[in-house]
Amino acid sequence: MRAILVERFGGPDVLRLRDVPLSQPKSGEVLVRINSAGVGPWDVAQRQGRFGTELPYIPGFECAGTVVGKTGDNAGFHDGEPVYGYIGMGGTYADYAACRPERLAPVPMALALWEAGAAPVDLLTADAGINDALAVRRGQSVLVTAAAGGLGHLAAQLAVHAGAHVVATAGRDHHSFVHKLGVAEVVDHYDEDWPQRVRDLTSGGVDAALSTVTPTTDGAIAATRDGGTVATPAPGGEVPAGRRVQLLRYQGPMDGRRLARLAQVLDDGSVALCVSARFDLEDAPAAHSQVEQGHTWGKVVLSVNDD
Structure with missing residues (x-):
């Protein structure tokens, strides 16, 4: 072969x-x-x-x-x-x-x-991050970083499907694409002050954040309110002293049963690959x-x- x-x-x-x-x-x-x-x-x-x-x-x-x-x-x-x-x-x-x-x-x-x-890999990882690690609920404010990427574009849609107010980051060239995912706001993660921009858009910080890549994890922590949670499947990132933000590292369970369950959000149009x-x-x-x-x-x- x-x-x-x-x-x-x-x-x-x-x-x-x-x-x-x-x-x-x-x-x-x-x-x-x-x-x-x-x-x-x-x-x-x-x-x-x-x-x-x-x-x-x-x-x-x-x-x-x-x-x-x-x-x-x-x-x-x-x-x-x-x-x-x-x-x-x-x-x-x-x-x-x-x-x-x-x-x-x-x-x-x-x-x-x-x-x-x-x-499979990004869909399973996105689901584990949004629905397991962060347990996103309707009405929460949620940040998804690098939302134009393979993991990010699926995670953003799953968070929207869960009823969250979703703020996403992406390079300016991809803002139009990310807006079409249903997110409320998109900020440029190449701007140094993007975490403050997220805080301004969400009255002091998001309730939860999914950092999809290592370079955005520290920014995601900065953009999350005290008492909030940041989840990431990537290495790197650290919660500064004095901040009350929980940092969760997780791995998506790579099993077929979960993939079979996720067929529903794909088939009903809630999530598009x-x-x-x-x-x-x-x-x-x-x-x-x-x-x-x-x-x-x-x-x-x-x-x-x-x-």
């Missing part, structure tokens, strides 16, 4: 298209013929050697495709069923990948296979370059097989 293989850590040029043996599912796993695979900052970090992954490896944490084979009686999906999910730390930049079925879910009706592969760029499998280096440079909106996806 075709696969992108990383044989040494480094820049995007280390992503090479190779012919490798077909993935073989273990007992209880399913084999997925991959249609699309999401590209995120975690893929870049792994390629740079920051996860200590053993070489060589096939990149890709998330995908969408069709089940083409399974073993065991509890695989949970039938052959030919469209699925999407998080398969683990690598393996989706390929024609096929083996995966544990509990990490997969049926593809929502709202998503085409070519785009669904870009959803936005894909800004689509690359063929052999163009994975270009996809990584775009994600690594930052300043993108929505998600970047690889097209692997067209079903």
Whole structure:
């Protein structure tokens, strides 16, 4: 099968298209013929050697495709069923990948296979941040930073869906896009005084904040009122002495049951996945370059097989 293989850590040029043996599912796993695979900052970090992954490896944490084979009686999906999910730390930049079925879910009706592969990691992380860590409630004021990005644009929509008054940050080039997500206000996080701008818009600070990237965490803390909460899946950030703000670090549970539940907000139109760029499998280096440079909106996806 075709696969992108990383044989040494480094820049995007280390992503090479190779012919490798077909993935073989273990007992209880399913084999997925991959249609699309999401590209995120975690893929870049792994390629740079920051996860200590053993070489060589096939990149890709998330995908969408069709089940083409399974073993065991509890695989949970039938052959030919469209699925999407998080398969683990690598393996989706390929024609096929083996995966544990509990990490997969049926593809929502709202998503085409070519785009669904870009959803799982950020959708699960956004849901865990907004609905678990922050437990956002109707009427609260909520800040979502870098709201044009893969995680941010989904988190902002989930907060709006929960009934919050949402303030978001984004670069000026992306303000129009972020406004269309339903947020009340957008501020430029490249302005040094953006946390004060958020405080002014919310009468002294937001009740809760989701910092989606490390560079915005200290600002999110500054923009949150005393007694409020900041959640982030990213490292970095510290609550200054004298501030009564709770800083929560969390990881999204990467399970198929949650993905299946989230189909409702996708199918009823409350949340939309936005894909800004689509690359063929052999163009994975270009996809990584775009994600690594930052300043993108929505998600970047690889097209692997067209079903």
